[in-house]
Amino acid sequence: MPEDKIKNLLQKADETAGVPAPVSINISTLRRRANRRRFVSIATPIAAAAAILIAVGLYGFTLRAAKTTHQQKIALLEMQIEQLQARAEATSNLVQEVLQNERKQQRLDELQAQLASIPDPLEEIQKQVDTTAFNLVYQADRMYRELNLKSSAIRTYKRVIELFPETHGAEVARERLSEIKNIKYKKDSKGDLLWKPQNVPSSC
Amino acid sequence: MVVMAEKIDDEFLVKQFSQGDDSAFNRIVEQYSADIAVLTNRLLGWPGDVEDVVQDIFLAVFVGLKKFRCECSLKSWLFTITINKCRTYRYKRMLRLKIFSKAAGKMSRTHSRATDGWLMDNETFNRVRRAVKAMPAKYREPIVLRYLQGLSINESSRILGISENVLQVRLNRARKRLRRELAELIEE
Numbered sequence: 001m002p003e004d005k006i007k008n009l010l011q012k013a014d015e016t017a018g019v020p021a022p023v024s025i026n027i028s029t030l031r032r033r034a035n036r037r038r039f040v041s042i043a044t045p046i047a048a049a050a051a052i053l054i055a056v057g058l059y060g061f062t063l064r065a066a067k068t069t070h071q072q073k074i075a076l077l078e079m080q081i082e083q084l085q086a087r088a089e090a091t092s093n094l095v096q097e098v099l100q101n102e103r104k105q106q107r108l109d110e111l112q113a114q115l116a117s118i119p120d121p122l123e124e125i126q127k128q129v130d131t132t133a134f135n136l137v138y139q140a141d142r143m144y145r146e147l148n149l150k151s152s153a154i155r156t157y158k159r160v161i162e163l164f165p166e167t168h169g170a171e172v173a174r175e176r177l178s179e180i181k182n183i184k185y186k187k188d189s190k191g192d193l194l195w196k197p198q199n200v201p202s203s204c
Numbered sequence: 205m206v207v208m209a210e211k212i213d214d215e216f217l218v219k220q221f222s223q224g225d226d227s228a229f230n231r232i233v234e235q236y237s238a239d240i241a242v243l244t245n246r247l248l249g250w251p252g253d254v255e256d257v258v259q260d261i262f263l264a265v266f267v268g269l270k271k272f273r274c275e276c277s278l279k280s281w282l283f284t285i286t287i288n289k290c291r292t293y294r295y296k297r298m299l300r301l302k303i304f305s306k307a308a309g310k311m312s313r314t315h316s317r318a319t320d321g322w323l324m325d326n327e328t329f330n331r332v333r334r335a336v337k338a339m340p341a342k343y344r345e346p347i348v349l350r351y352l353q354g355l356s357i358n359e360s361s362r363i364l365g366i367s368e369n370v371l372q373v374r375l376n377r378a379r380k381r382l383r384r385e386l387a388e389l390i391e392e
Contacts, residue, residue: 002379002383002390003379005390006351006379006382006383006386006390007351009332009386009389009390010332010336010347010351010352010382011351011352012329012332013329013330013332013333013336014246014250014333014352016326016329017245017250017252017329017333018252019242019245020241020242020244020245020252020253020254021241021252021253021254021255022238022241023237023241023254023255023258023259025233025237025258025259025262027226027229027230027233027266029259030259030262030263030266031266033263034263034266034267037263037267
């Protein structure tokens with residue numbers, strides 16, 4: 001039978017392999033190993049739980065630290081923004097001030113230009129005074145030459161000298177008066193009119 | 205009668221151990237260590253040195269003996285533990301030495317084919333042992349228990365945790381494999 005043959009073959013093969021070396025079992029060693037295994041079986045989950053807790057704690061701490069860092073960054077940025085705003089306001093105020101000063105300066109220049117364009121009243125008055133003195137001298141000349149109103153002419157010349165002593169008209173009036181005096185003197189000596197008015201303005 | 209007496213003796217030893225008597229465990233070791241060592245040696249492919257595995261087996265016995273309810277014989281329980289430990293040991297060893305095992309397998313196969321003349325010498329029995337060793341656990345374990353340990357079908361099936369029919373099927377397939385592997389030897 002093949003089964004018997006196989007069994008026989010297997011038993012012979014087993015017999016020729018020999019008996020295994022004797023094993024010494026020490027109960028104290030077994031107890032120690034059992035205790036160690038029990039300890040490991042208890043300690044491993046505890047250690048794993050502790051590791052998980054530590055990891056979770058560290059993760060939370062890291063998150064919190066990151067959050068704190070973010071908050072600090074935000075606060076710093078807010079502070080920088082505030083500083084920038086203050087600086088921008090200061091710059092804006094300075095610009096406004098400069099613009100205002102420029103506007104004032106421009107207005108001042110305009111006013112000065114306007115002031116410069118206004119003629120000097122003293123000169124104007126002096127001109128009028130000169131013109132008046134000249135007109136009086138002209139009229140006195142006409143009175144003396146054309147109307148033969150010698151006394152009126154002399155009075156007018158004297159008035160010019162009195163009223164406008166510093167003018168060119170006053171000088172002319174003085175000349176006329178001296179000329180009239182000279183003519184009177186010559187007329188008294190010769191009995192003829194020799195005087196002819198000179199420097200009479202022809203434009204007036 | 206002898207079996208009954210053995211069972212009573214086992215129950216007594218277990219009870220003694222549960223009450224804290226270490227000498228009871230020593231007696232169990234004395235009584236069964238040789239059988240367990242032999243079975244371990246056979247299940248692991250006759251390596252010779254099986255002390256580590258046997259130590260592990262007795263450690264498991266030491267830890268679990270208090271929970272043993274004597275529903276089966278102590279020997280069957282010890283053999284079940286032995287089979288489980290050997291499976292674990294082989295699995296771990298296979299994982300650890302996967303590449304090396306492949307190389308070793310190739311070498312052994314080459315070597316076996318090279319032999320001339322099928323004399324009943326050591327080399328022949330080595331070949332038989334290698335054939336058993338190379339079989340999957342589900343075929344090797346029934347072969348070892350049934351043909352080498354000489355256990356009955358009932359006992360073997362109980363130890364392996366399978367039905368008798370399944371055990372018969374596995375034995376049949378294991379025999380076919382061995383016939384195929386050792387055809388020349390069996391025909392002689």
